[in-house]
Amino acid sequence: MEKVASAVLFPCKYASTGCSLSLHHTEKPEHEDICEYRPYSCPCPGASCKWQGSLEAVMPHLTHAHKSITTLQGEDIVFLATDINLPGAVDWVMMQFCFSHHFMLVLEKQEKYEGHQQFFAIVLLIGTRKQAENFAYRLELNGNRRRLTWEATPRSIHDGVAAAIMNSDCLVFDTAIAHLFADNGNLGINVTISTCCP
């Protein structure tokens, strides 16, 4: 029986939405996790919104179901997080529109390690992983003769933020640093998006 199973190829479970791959049963779960035909989930941080749909439907969903998210236009904007001293886990989200694409800016405050609150800031592209490779982003905290900068490739919303935060693959800073740069409890993060040499 095992010999038979190891010779059989199964279609990807996203065949109905367009994936034409057939895989060995041991490779199937791994592929389906990263399959480009997997539906997109709502990119808002926290798991409260259960919406899923195609990439093209993400922006209409955000515009209609998450009206409170502001959008700024331009390659170089300020992402202002207000009341960063609020207790507990908090998310700040906004959208940036440039180069004909929407980028989602996320700042999360959480206790990844007990008793040690940290901030995690990251930029996501409302687009595929492949599209994301064409861009770079810079997050910058500035003030009091100090500057902290993180530059990287945006994540696709298909990957989401959880893994990046788990791996610290984003701008990470603790509450002491936040206070160095904050003004009256508000933290301005300079965000710059650029296109990347191919």
Added chain:
Amino acid sequence: MEKVASAVLFPCKYASTGCSLSLHHTEKPEHEDICEYRPYSCPCPGASCKWQGSLEAVMPHLTHAHKSITTLQGEDIVFLATDINLPGAVDWVMMQFCFSHHFMLVLEKQEKYEGHQQFFAIVLLIGTRKQAENFAYRLELNGNRRRLTWEATPRSIHDGVAAAIMNSDCLVFDTAIAHLFADNGNLGINVTISTCCP
């Protein structure tokens, strides 16, 4: 008695080395902590060396008692920390000579929060607080299409590194980020010193 004491001024305990201030007994400890005439301690991280002396005697002390510390010349150098995966609290130290001054580069690995190892990198000037204000430094981790940068004013060795680390007033990163940028367990930190507009 208390009324008398509150009217009396006491000389700073570093009067013999040059301080001419007389202070109220409530102000004396605070001043003596930051008095420019306080002897300099050995700037090597960790408290094992008990040497104290004048600012002019610090470099001769380091050259003779801490021969293993290498010095690189130039404004723009690479501080290579080897074997960053070594367990426990570890310090990496080197000297950079430029603008006719010696700067001490320190990378410390420690568990400021239990179960969460972090790296702290900072630049100290072998000089006074006032001299330090004339400079700026940049620490940069680079690789894998990512860059993390910290820019600030060097600390005087008179202040030391402990308070800066306590306040996260330095480049702070965790082991996950260290692995993103390390190559075979070795981490190269680009260090650039510049003079500051007055």
